[in-house]
Amino acid sequence: MKRLLTAAVLAPAVGYVVLAGPAWLLYLVIAAIALLCFAEYSSIVEAQGIERPGVLGYGAGLVLLFLQHRELTFVVVFALCALALAMRLPDLSRALPYAGALLLGVVYIFGAWRFAALLRGESPHWLFYALVLNWIGDTAAYYAGTRFGKHRMAPRVSPKKSVEGAAASLVASLAFGVPYLRHFLPATPLWDAVILTVIANMAGQIGDLAESALKRGAGVKDSGSSLPGHGGWLDRVDSSLFTMPAVYLYLLRPWSALSPTAVLP
Secondary structure: OHHHHHHHHHHHHHHHHHHOOOHHHHHHHHHHHHHHHHHHHHHHHHHOOOOOOOHHHHHHHHHHHHOOOOHHHHHHHHHHHHHHHHOOOOOHHHHHHHHHHHHHHHHHHHHHHHHHHHHHHHOHHHHHHHHHHHHHHHHHHHHHHHHHOOOEEEOOOEEEEEHHHHHHHHHHHHHHHHHHHHHHOOOOOHHHHHHHHHHHHHHHHHHHHHHHHHHHHHOOOOOOOOEOOOEOHHHHHHHHHHHHHHHHHHHOOOOOOOOOOOOOO
């Protein structure tokens, strides 16, 4: 019940910000959620015995989020800075894990949220589709897996996830995604809508498992406790962090009529 109540509160807010809100509000919300996710990621890193990324991670993440050009150059320079900064650690055997965790966190969290702005720049409906698709899929997987799940999908990473739940997630995503694209983005061919929805759902499920792997390695159940029934913010958006780039990269296909105008430099 807590899971449904939380979703009922968040859904209208997400709908307004994505579909009708001004650009500045979208960026404000993206930045706030990214910062919360990075804080939870930092706790997971610390639980793994690695020094927390700290202020540098938050600052670099915001730069990457709002940077308009030369993103790749920034990431390379930041990686070098992270490695240089790691030399200050008393135990140099922890230098590489610290630098790696710092760089991964910035790219994983803030880099993925950059695609939210890019998708919204093409159409609010592209972003809404990318966000809601796996939220619906996650809900279907949770309830179908709880009731019918018998075959474990990835027991080493997430023992409760089942093949039945994954199948329900895909079916629910297709039931939402294909009609949504065909109605609100009618230039999308039917087969593109189907293929993209399958890819987006699979990317989201991989994102869910990836975050589960991080938590299992750290020995924690949830990334946080700020969202009743869901855990933390990172638990709620882990699928979206993989889905948004997947959707945008699909649109980047040079032969596609859907190719976006805003291409990452």
